Amino acid sequence: MKIEILELSDNHVRFILKGSNPAFANALRRIMISEVPTVAIDEIVFLDNTSILYDEILAHRLALVPLKMDPSLLELVRGESDLSKFQIRLILDVEATDGPMIVCSGHLKSEDPKIRPVSDNIPLVKLIKGQKVTLEAFARLGRGKEHAKWSPVSACSYKYLPIIDIDADLCDLCGRCAEYCPHNVLKLEGDKLTIVDPLSCTLCRYCEKVCEREAIHVKGDDTAFIFYVESTGALSPIDIVSEAANILKLKAEDFLSKLKSHLSAPEGEVDEEDRPD
Numbered sequence: 174m175k176i177e178i179l180e181l182s183d184n185h186v187r188f189i190l191k192g193s194n195p196a197f198a199n200a201l202r203r204i205m206i207s208e209v210p211t212v213a214i215d216e217i218v219f220l221d222n223t224s225i226l227y228d229e230i231l232a233h234r235l236a237l238v239p240l241k242m243d244p245s246l247l248e249l250v251r252g253e254s255d256l257s258k259f260q261i262r263l264i265l266d267v268e269a270t271d272g273p274m275i276v277c278s279g280h281l282k283s284e285d286p287k288i289r290p291v292s293d294n295i296p297l298v299k300l301i302k303g304q305k306v307t308l309e310a311f312a313r314l315g316r317g318k319e320h321a322k323w324s325p326v327s328a329c330s331y332k333y334l335p336i337i338d339i340d341a342d343l344c345d346l347c348g349r350c351a352e353y354c355p356h357n358v359l360k361l362e363g364d365k366l367t368i369v370d371p372l373s374c375t376l377c378r379y380c381e382k383v384c385e386r387e388a389i390h391v392k393g394d395d396t397a398f399i400f401y402v403e404s405t406g407a408l409s410p411i412d413i414v415s416e417a418a419n420i421l422k423l424k425a426e427d428f429l430s431k432l433k434s435h436l437s438a439p440e441g442e443v444d445e446e447d448r449p450d
């Protein structure tokens with residue numbers, strides 16, 4: 174198995190996973206979306222809310238504010254099923270004294286500077302003069318499979334690596350495939366049809382449809398995958414991918430140890446907890 178990083182920034186990574194298979198790629202994708210834990214607001218005590226928004230609506234908005242989290246927490250809770258022990262308090266105490274104002278995520282004050290809103294500019298509610306909001310919010314660790322607010326990714330997908338095959342004997346260089354390709358993957362340069370940007374190919378196979386000579390064929394390589402992972406900002410994209418791999422490894426180890434204990438236990442002496450559902 175090999176990994177080639179194509180792009181890396183603070184909030185996204187694009188990489189090619191080679192020498193793998195669809196089951197592994199999909200397991201990794203699903204774990205990134207639903208099992209890598211993050212911190213999100215889960216409970217709120219409203220002390221005062223004279224804004225136009227009901228408490229429930231404001232609570233919903235607050236819960237969806239992505240919170241930056243300390244990546245060292247990942248190691249501490251790896252393999253734990255109960256994440257409820259970890260809790261952090263944030264305070265929101267604002268009043269529009271001078272005129273209308275927009276309350277933003279930056280107004281939330283966290284008691285732990287490492288856990289704070291990813292952006293200070295997420296609007297929460299608009300207040301007019303004299304209105305106020307005072308509340309205590311409790312953020313907890315959780316996983317995306319419980320609620321999307323805990324998912325660390327805003328986008329997480331992969332596609333098969335495209336294989337574009339042009340039969341030079343059949344191709345008459347009419348250029349139709351290059352003209353109709355929606356992603357400018359192909360280019361007719363002089364007396365040569367060139368694949369200029371193979372990674373942008375979406376496998377739509379439109380080039381095959383417009384080619385009257387059946388000279389071009391496109392298929393996906395089911396051993397190589399182009400991943401795109403975009404973080405909400407809670408964790409770095411590399412932390413998300415590596416933690417997903419750690420979780421997958423733990424699952425495989427757990428499966429192996431249970432399998433071994435089943436095989437070694439005398440018949441009828443298998444622990445009920447280890448019995449498959």
Ligand code: SF4
Binds near residue numbers: 343347366383386387
């Ligand atoms: S449409 Fe077919 S024949 Fe025309 S340039 Fe493309 S591959 Fe060649």
Ligand code: SF4
Binds near residue numbers: 353
């Ligand atoms: S499959 Fe679609 S995107 Fe890929 S080269 Fe053909 S037309 Fe372009």
